[in-house]
Each structure stands twice: as structure tokens, then as C-alpha cells.
Amino acid sequence: MASALRTSVRRLATSATRAAVAESSVNPYGIRVSKAQGVVDTLVGAIGNTPLIRLKKLSDETGCNVLGKAEFQNPGGSVKDRAALYVVKDAEERGLLKPGGTVVEGTAGNTGIGLAHVCRAKGYNLVIYMPNTQSQGKIDLLRLLGAEVYPVPAVAWENPENYNWQAKRHAERVSKEDPEHGAVWTNQFDNVANRRAHIETTGPEIWAQTGGKLDAFTCATGTGGTLAGVTRFLKDVSNGSVKSFLADPPGSVLHSYIQSGGKLKERSGGSITEGIGQGRVTDNLKEEVNELDGSVNISDEKTIEMVYRCLDEEGLYLGASSAMNVVAAKEVAEILGPNHTVVTMLCDGAYRYADRLFSEKWLKSKNLRDSIPTHLEKYIVLP
Numbered sequence: 525m526a527s528a529l530r531t532s533v534r535r536l537a538t539s540a541t542r543a544a545v546a547e548s549s550v551n552p553y554g555i556r557v558s559k560a561q562g563v564v565d566t567l568v569g570a571i572g573n574t575p576l577i578r579l580k581k582l583s584d585e586t587g588c589n590v591l592g593k594a595e596f597q598n599p600g601g602s603v604k605d606r607a608a609l610y611v612v613k614d615a616e617e618r619g620l621l622k623p624g625g626t627v628v629e630g631t632a633g634n635t636g637i638g639l640a641h642v643c644r645a646k647g648y649n650l651v652i653y654m655p656n657t658q659s660q661g662k663i664d665l666l667r668l669l670g671a672e673v674y675p676v677p678a679v680a681w682e683n684p685e686n687y688n689w690q691a692k693r694h695a696e697r698v699s700k701e702d703p704e705h706g707a708v709w710t711n712q713f714d715n716v717a718n719r720r721a722h723i724e725t726t727g728p729e730i731w732a733q734t735g736g737k738l739d740a741f742t743c744a745t746g747t748g749g750t751l752a753g754v755t756r757f758l759k760d761v762s763n764g765s766v767k768s769f770l771a772d773p774p775g776s777v778l779h780s781y782i783q784s785g786g787k788l789k790e791r792s793g794g795s796i797t798e799g800i801g802q803g804r805v806t807d808n809l810k811e812e813v814n815e816l817d818g819s820v821n822i823s824d825e826k827t828i829e830m831v832y833r834c835l836d837e838e839g840l841y842l843g844a845s846s847a848m849n850v851v852a853a854k855e856v857a858e859i860l861g862p863n864h865t866v867v868t869m870l871c872d873g874a875y876r877y878a879d880r881l882f883s884e885k886w887l888k889s890k891n892l893r894d895s896i897p898t899h900l901e902k903y904i905v906l907p
């Protein structure tokens with residue numbers, strides 16, 4: 525980024541910090557009320573501005589401030605609402621989408637849910653392509669949120685029948701048939717409007733919420749939008765002093781890529797986590813991958829234990845990718861040593877995964893039953 529732009533990012537961030545302080549007032553009961561909690565224009569205005577929660581037990585254990593960004597508080601229940609809003613806004617700005625137009629995406633998860641909310645709020649049609657290996661629950665949820673859903677055979681990325689390419693062709697077809705309203709394939713993996721959501725919102729929020737006093741950021745990647753966008757903003761605003769670490773699950777190639785300085789793309793095993801892990805460097809991640817200060821590889825055993833620990837120690841009901849991020853934040857805190865502040869993302873809640881994460885049978889099927897410490901076994905409430 526050019527230095528002039530960097531300076532303006534710094535200036536903007538300083539004023540964002542001031543604004544965050546100025547924009548909050550104390551109510552008659554001594555409780556701080558922020559303008560971010562005021563009246564917002566439609567559901568879209570309720571995306572972002574999530575709290576940063578201090579994880580007490582892990583902070584005590586490491587002597588650091590371990591902070592988690594409560595993304596499960598977004599209207600669609602996950603961090604992906606931010607990307608959904610930005611890819612739609614980007615299509616509007618480029619004139620590809622007009623009122624009544626159609627958004628098409630290939631997704632099996634949170635992005636689809638985020639898009640469904642955003643499209644309803646903005647009056648667009650939503651078409652989702654997904655591999656037919658996904659649960660009926662996911663299909664039903666997207667349909668009840670108003671989306672048209674096409675489960676298609678699960679084939680590799682290189683195959684023209686892969687769900688992403690089918691989504692692309694569908695958008696091309698509709699935009700030819702209905703040029704008046706338009707259609708767009710939002711392409712979350714390689715559309716850098718996704719990363720921009722985190723440069724313009726998540727990064728500045730973290731900087732303002734910590735008053736610029738943070739030492740490191742870490743999170744896992746699916747599309748890479750969150751890690752790349754937050755890293756870009758924090759590096760620019762802090763003159764490179766905030767460190768950024770990738771958190772990677774088994775089965776993803778990115779840990780080996782970063783550890784080998786971009787030479788290797790080794791994949792080993794698989795993971796119970798959903799929405800994260802990558803086989804390639806996406807366009808969203810490409811520009812920032814060399815800015816990272818390192819990576820930590822987190823096993824499913826550590827992740828599942830942290831799902832249960834967060835519930836027991838912090839009252840946080842988190843999905844596996846969030847729990848993995850918390851393990852990564854703890855490991856980064858241990859690398860940095862006491863008296864540092866480390867921020868991570870609490871991407872979504874456990875609601876959509878409860879039938880697996882808290883099931884005796886499922887834990888055994890994944891060889892993870894022994895990872896739950898005895899004092900946490902009471903949370904395995906499903907057979």
C-alpha cells in the first residue's frame with residue numbers, strides 16, 4: 525500500500541479510536557451506551573460492531589489479555605455476514621445488481637446464511653449452489669430464509685460441474701435473460717470485496733476497541749478474507765508492530781506454505797472444523813500471505829477440548845473454528861510471553877453443530893472422546 529494511503533489509514537484509525545470514545549455515553553445507571561447500539565437502518569446496519577470479550581481464564585493462565593471478537597452476535601450468527609454485505613455492496617457499486625436482481629453463490633455454510641439475510645433486507649433474489657453431501661438442515665435453513673437452493677454432485681474444483689462453476693454459469697445466464705435487474709456471482713473466495721469488509725470494519729473495530737494496544741492477531745482461514753483484511757489494517761495502522769499469525773487446522777495446506785516460505789503445500793489428515801482450512805492461496809489471501817509473522821497448527825484434540833472449556837469457563841457456546849482460534853490465541857500468547865494482548869475471532873456459535881460436538885457417539889467416531897477432560901464430561905449431553 526502506498527505510504528500516503530498508509531498515513532491516511534493511520535489518521536483514520538486514530539480518529540476512529542477517538543470517535544469510539546466520544547460516541548459512547550454513560551446512562552443514568554452508570555452503564556456505557558455506544559452509538560453503535562442506536563437505531564440502525566435495516567438489518568444491514570446491525571452487521572459488525574461486535575463486542576471484544578476478554579477470556580478471563582485463558583488470560584489468567586497466560587498472563588496476557590486474550591480477547592475474542594464476538595462475531596456470533598451478527599444478525600446471521602457469524603463473521604460471514606460482513607463478507608456477504610461487502611460482496612453485495614461491491615456488485616451494486618459496479619452496477620451489476622439493480623433492485624430485484626439476483627445474487628448467486630456457491631456455499632454450504634455461513635456465507636449463504638449471511639447472503640440470505642442481506643438479500644432479503646435489500647430486496648434481491650438469492651440462489652445457492654452447494655455439494656449434495658451437505659445436511660438437509662442446511663438446505664432447509666437457506667430455503668426458509670428465502671433462497672433458491674441447488675444441491676449438486678460433489679466434484680473437485682477443477683471439474684466444470686463443481687458447485688462454484690455452476691453458480692457462476694447460473695449468474696451469467698440470468699444476467700443475459702434479465703439485464704434490467706442483473707445478476708452476480710459473488711465468488712467469496714477470490715472476490716477481494718470480502719477482504720475489504722475486514723479492512724474497513726473488523727480491523728478498525730479491533731484497533732478502536734483496544735485503544736491501539738494490541739500485540740497480535742490470529743485466526744483461521746476459509747476464504748482468507750478475515751485474516752487478510754484484519755492483518756492489512758492492523759499492520760498499516762501500527763506501522764507493522766502488530767503481529768499476525770495464521771491458525772490452521774489439519775488438512776489445510778497453508779501452515780506448510782507459510783512455514784516453508786511459500787515452497788510447500790502439504791496436506792495431511794482432515795479436521796472436524798467447518799468453514800476453515802484451504803487447499804490454495806485465494807485471491808483474498810494472496811497479497812497478505814507474506815505479511816504474516818507465522819502460523820500455528822492446531823489439532824482437533826485441542827480444538828474439541830477448547831469447545832468444552834469455553835463453555836465451562838467463559839459461558840461461551842462456540843463452534844469448532846472459534847474454539848480453534850481460541851487455542852491459537854493461547855499459543856500465540858505463550859509465544860509472546862506475559863503482558864501482551866492477543867485478539868482472535870469467535871466466528872460463530874455451536875448451535876448449528878450441537879448434534880455432533882456434544883454427542884458421545886460422534887465424539888467416539890472421530891476418536892475425540894478421550895480429549896474431553898473428566899470434569900467437562902457433563903457437557904456430553906447427547907447419546
Ligand SMILES: Cc1ncc(COP(=O)(O)O)c(C=O)c1O
Pocket residue numbers: 602603604633634635744745746747748749750751798799800843845846871872
Ligand atoms: C465458522 C467459520 N469460521 C471461520 C470462517 C473463515 O472465515 P474467512 O472466510 O474470512 O476466512 C468461516 C468461513 O466460512 C466460517 O464459516
